[in-house]
Amino acid sequence: MVDNKGDATKLHLIMVGAELIHQQGFNNTGIAHILKKAEVAKGSFYFHFTDKEAFGLAVLDHYVERMKSIIQPIFMDDTLSAVDKLFAFHEKFLQIFTELNFSHGCLIGNLSQEMSDISPVFSKKISAILNSLTFAFQKVIEQGIANKEFNSTLEPVYSAAFLVDSWEGALLRMKVQKSAQPLENWFVFVKEILIKK
Amino acid sequence: MVDNKGDATKLHLIMVGAELIHQQGFNNTGIAHILKKAEVAKGSFYFHFTDKEAFGLAVLDHYVERMKSIIQPIFMDDTLSAVDKLFAFHEKFLQIFTELNFSHGCLIGNLSQEMSDISPVFSKKISAILNSLTFAFQKVIEQGIANKEFNSTLEPVYSAAFLVDSWEGALLRMKVQKSAQPLENWFVFVKEILIKK
Numbered sequence: 548m549v550d551n552k553g554d555a556t557k558l559h560l561i562m563v564g565a566e567l568i569h570q571q572g573f574n575n576t577g578i579a580h581i582l583k584k585a586e587v588a589k590g591s592f593y594f595h596f597t598d599k600e601a602f603g604l605a606v607l608d609h610y611v612e613r614m615k616s617i618i619q620p621i622f623m624d625d626t627l628s629a630v631d632k633l634f635a636f637h638e639k640f641l642q643i644f645t646e647l648n649f650s651h652g653c654l655i656g657n658l659s660q661e662m663s664d665i666s667p668v669f670s671k672k673i674s675a676i677l678n679s680l681t682f683a684f685q686k687v688i689e690q691g692i693a694n695k696e697f698n699s700t701l702e703p704v705y706s707a708a709f710l711v712d713s714w715e716g717a718l719l720r721m722k723v724q725k726s727a728q729p730l731e732n733w734f735v736f737v738k739e740i741l742i743k744k
Numbered sequence: 745m746v747d748n749k750g751d752a753t754k755l756h757l758i759m760v761g762a763e764l765i766h767q768q769g770f771n772n773t774g775i776a777h778i779l780k781k782a783e784v785a786k787g788s789f790y791f792h793f794t795d796k797e798a799f800g801l802a803v804l805d806h807y808v809e810r811m812k813s814i815i816q817p818i819f820m821d822d823t824l825s826a827v828d829k830l831f832a833f834h835e836k837f838l839q840i841f842t843e844l845n846f847s848h849g850c851l852i853g854n855l856s857q858e859m860s861d862i863s864p865v866f867s868k869k870i871s872a873i874l875n876s877l878t879f880a881f882q883k884v885i886e887q888g889i890a891n892k893e894f895n896s897t898l899e900p901v902y903s904a905a906f907l908v909d910s911w912e913g914a915l916l917r918m919k920v921q922k923s924a925q926p927l928e929n930w931f932v933f934v935k936e937i938l939i940k941k
Contacts, residue, residue, distance in 0.1 A: 705929055719909065
């Protein structure tokens with residue numbers, strides 16, 4: 548049975564691991580490094596996680612919960628128009644990445660690139676996460692079409708997938724250029740695609 | 745002085761390394777693994793490359809030359825319209841990734857994600873490569889505008905950057921889903937953005 552102290556250690560390990568993996572990749576982050584930075588003993592790590600893969604999946608879950616806690620209050624806000632929701636999403640993540648000096652990128656995109664050819668378990672989980680993010684955008688696009696903010700010929704699910712994919716691509720370029728410009732450019736084209744007459 | 749055999753060994757190392765790095769990432773690929781697969785001695789590796797970073801940069805150069813040898817004959821073909829060039833680009837890479845079972849992704853995108861926070865040398869090189877790819881697309885977009893195939897209100901350099909970034913994002917999703925669908929969806933929106941009235 549895991550007591551409160553055990554749960555706190557588990558969360559601490561996940562948070563330290565998330566930071567390291569987000570920064571330098573999953574394969575490039577050894578358990579020894581995580582333990583050292585977290586100041587936690589090896590036995591405690593293996594008490595909470597069967598192996599590094601299980602740990603990585605827990606880190607991914609933790610990251611998705613943080614993403615949800617940012618996106619849901621925006622996308623679920625009934626007082627916002629669809630355009631306002633997309634604008635608020637863009638502004639919020641621009642602020643987050645500006646504070647990180649345009650480093651890190653999106654952990655989901657990073658792990659897509661790094662893990663999807665070498666771990667079917669990661670791949671399946673990341674695919675479900677991307678579908679869920681796409682679904683969140685789809686709902687906003689449907690709202691925008693219903694309220695005549697957006698072009699009615701759009702197919703919400705495909706438009707949403709393109710928005711998510713192009714956002715991940717813009718984050719890649721942001722990381723390389725260390726600049727907000729790719730994200731700003733992304734938003735220009737998002738409006739162009741959705742709002743066009 | 746490097747003799748022909750030395751040059752052949754160097755190219756062999758680069759080709760084996762390119763395959764491994766493309767497949768499993770730079771940090772995840774040890775020199776020992778490359779040497780074993782290439783059946784080359786350690787001394788020979790260090791005769792040709794000062795360190796693993798220098799090797800990685802040579803692999804990137806090699807990959808860019810391969811990309812150029814695919815893209816230039818299409819984009820420089822004076823008999824093709826701008827739409828035909830983009831269609832031929834899309835079809836060619838779709839074929840390449842289909843043959844790879846939608847694995848690997850783009851080495852430039854992969855290394856953007858993996859290296860741009862941890863190696864300024866890689867980052868600078870990748871940024872220049874992405875700018876050069878963007879410039880190639882920009883020329884095609886300018887042709888399309890001049891020939892009234894594309895919307896004249898487009899700003900070629902920003903449209904080109906968005907095309908490149910969204911293509912890299914589509915390749916990420918392709919790798920996760922192991923499907924052509926994200927690339928097909930990318931091309932639908934490329935046409936939507938460029939050809940819209």
